[in-house]
Amino acid sequence: MRVQRRVGPAQGRLGVLMPGLGAVATTAIAGVEAVRRGLARPVGSVTQMATIRLGKRRDGRAPLIRDFVPLAHLEDLVFGGWDIYEGGAWEAAVRSRVLEPAHLDAVRPALERIRPMTAAFDQRWVRRLSGPNVKKGTRRELAEALVDDIRTFRERERCDRLVMVWCGSTETYVEPGPAHATLRAFEEALDRDDETIAPSMLYAYAAIRSRVPFVNGAPNLTADAPALVEMAREFAVPLAGKDFKTGQTLMKTILAPGLKARMLGLRGWFSTNILGNRDGEVLDDPGSFKTKEVSKLSVLDTILQPETYPELYGDISHKVSIHYYPPRGDNKEGWDNVDIVGWLGYPMQIKVNFLCRDSILAAPLVLDLALLSDLAARAEMRGPQEWLSFYFKSPVHADGVAPEHDLFIQQTKLKNTLRWLRGEEPVTHLDE
Numbered sequence: 001m002r003v004q005r006r007v008g009p010a011q012g013r014l015g016v017l018m019p020g021l022g023a024v025a026t027t028a029i030a031g032v033e034a035v036r037r038g039l040a041r042p043v044g045s046v047t048q049m050a051t052i053r054l055g056k057r058r059d060g061r062a063p064l065i066r067d068f069v070p071l072a073h074l075e076d077l078v079f080g081g082w083d084i085y086e087g088g089a090w091e092a093a094v095r096s097r098v099l100e101p102a103h104l105d106a107v108r109p110a111l112e113r114i115r116p117m118t119a120a121f122d123q124r125w126v127r128r129l130s131g132p133n134v135k136k137g138t139r140r141e142l143a144e145a146l147v148d149d150i151r152t153f154r155e156r157e158r159c160d161r162l163v164m165v166w167c168g169s170t171e172t173y174v175e176p177g178p179a180h181a182t183l184r185a186f187e188e189a190l191d192r193d194d195e196t197i198a199p200s201m202l203y204a205y206a207a208i209r210s211r212v213p214f215v216n217g218a219p220n221l222t223a224d225a226p227a228l229v230e231m232a233r234e235f236a237v238p239l240a241g242k243d244f245k246t247g248q249t250l251m252k253t254i255l256a257p258g259l260k261a262r263m264l265g266l267r268g269w270f271s272t273n274i275l276g277n278r279d280g281e282v283l284d285d286p287g288s289f290k291t292k293e294v295s296k297l298s299v300l301d302t303i304l305q306p307e308t309y310p311e312l313y314g315d316i317s318h319k320v321s322i323h324y325y326p327p328r329g330d331n332k333e334g335w336d337n338v339d340i341v342g343w344l345g346y347p348m349q350i351k352v353n354f355l356c357r358d359s360i361l362a363a364p365l366v367l368d369l370a371l372l373s374d375l376a377a378r379a380e381m382r383g384p385q386e387w388l389s390f391y392f393k394s395p396v397h398a399d400g401v402a403p404e405h406d407l408f409i410q411q412t413k414l415k416n417t418l419r420w421l422r423g424e425e426p427v428t429h430l431d432e
């Protein structure tokens with residue numbers, strides 16, 4: 001018998017709130033506006049372009065995902081956000097130099113409308129940036145001010161539902177500490193203005209308190225702290241994160257499962273990048289880079305299972321670096337040298353040279369995650385959403401199990417979750 005999960009309707013306006021109105025956020029907003037006007041196609045968005053097979057192979061049922069599950073329509077999205085700079089979405093989009101003037105001019109009024117709310121910011125967490133559009137107060141006061149911002153935006157824009165997607169800069173590295181251990185400890189830490197609470201945690205806290213799903217596009221600890229996971233479960237709010245899986249790491253999680261599937265060995269993986277946008281400038285600081293490095297390095301181990309295959313993957317040299325190189329702007333270039341081992345231990349090499357566009361790869365992820373986290377909220381799914389691992393370099397995961405990094409297992413989990421929501425059988429590929 002098919003049992004469909006009860007999912008509330010996607011009626012009315014969905015507000016998408018983004019802390020950080022920089023290159024990624026404005027490329028996502030401008031893109032949605034261009035698609036709404038029929039000027040471009042949402043290439044890279046799985047929710048908009050992918051189909052999902054249902055039933056047996058020969059049944060011929062493969063609707064578009066957006067026709068299969070009730071997602072908000074692009075026409076119903078309303079954007080807003082916070083930034084430490086006052087310029088707004090139009091200025092940030094022009095400054096980021098991601099989209100051509102023809103694309104930007106066509107959506108200029110929509111971008112000009114989006115003015116940043118004053119940010120909760122502390123330069124100790126993002127050392128390379130400082131800006132004027134910043135709230136003053138203790139951490140408790142900042143958190144309450146963000147809750148107010150969310151309420152005001154919801155009322156002013158007549159939103160029926162909201163989601164929050166962190167598109168802010170990468171904060172400096174932090175391990176979970178006592179202030180992040182439980183919700184009670186976190187609340188007390190807010191009251192005593194504890195400096196181990198990062199600004200991004202204030203946004204996550206305000207979102208959860210407002211019952212708004214929270215998605216983390218950067219590698220910061222943020223809502224991955226036990227206190228905020230506990231809070232999300234208590235307030236019945238979905239969490240997703242962290243760190244959008246876009247350029248080099250996307251390629252790594254495509255290639256590594258293939259090598260392992262064929263039992264080809266690996267001796268080393270050397271990855272380097274040049275990047276010239278503001279994100280690259282922020283990542284030039286060792287504290288922010290450490291946060292990114294941990295996220296980028298984590299993927300190979302769980303894909304290759306060195307403890308199960310020590311002969312093939314037990315001794316790998318894995319290096320990652322990012323160099324800030326202004327002439328390239330958002331058009332990142334990544335090089336990978338992969339030293340692999342074949343039959344009888346003979347060495348071979350793979351070279352990957354990916355000339356990508358960082359924000360062009362990240363923008364469709366913002367859209368998909370806004371729509372799918374809103375779906376999760378309407379389906380009353382609470383806490384970390386592992387089925388959204390597909391989109392992240394450091395996926396949130398249940399205690400006591402390893403995160404899943406293999407892109408193809410992640411895709412199966414995503415699609416099977418959607419099938420499960422609608423009472424369809426998972427696809428096993430066993431039918432004749």
Ligand SMILES: NC(=O)c1ccc[n+]([C@@H]2O[C@H](COP(=O)([O-])OP(=O)(O)OC[C@H]3O[C@@H](n4cnc5c(N)ncnc54)[C@H](O)[C@@H]3O)[C@@H](O)[C@H]2O)c1
Pocket residue numbers: 019020021022023024025082083084085096119120121122126129131166167168169170171199200217218219243244245246247277278279282358359361362
């Ligand atoms: N583009 C990609 O492929 C990709 C992939 C994975 C992760 N990311 C992450 O996404 C984030 C955004 O990237 P981007 O290229 O848009 O960077 P960006 O520098 O263009 O934009 C980030 C914006 O966040 C703002 N900001 C920083 N701290 C803030 C705070 N506390 N409150 C409000 N605003 C704040 C900055 O002023 C800036 O305008 C970065 O953390 C980046 O590492 C990007």
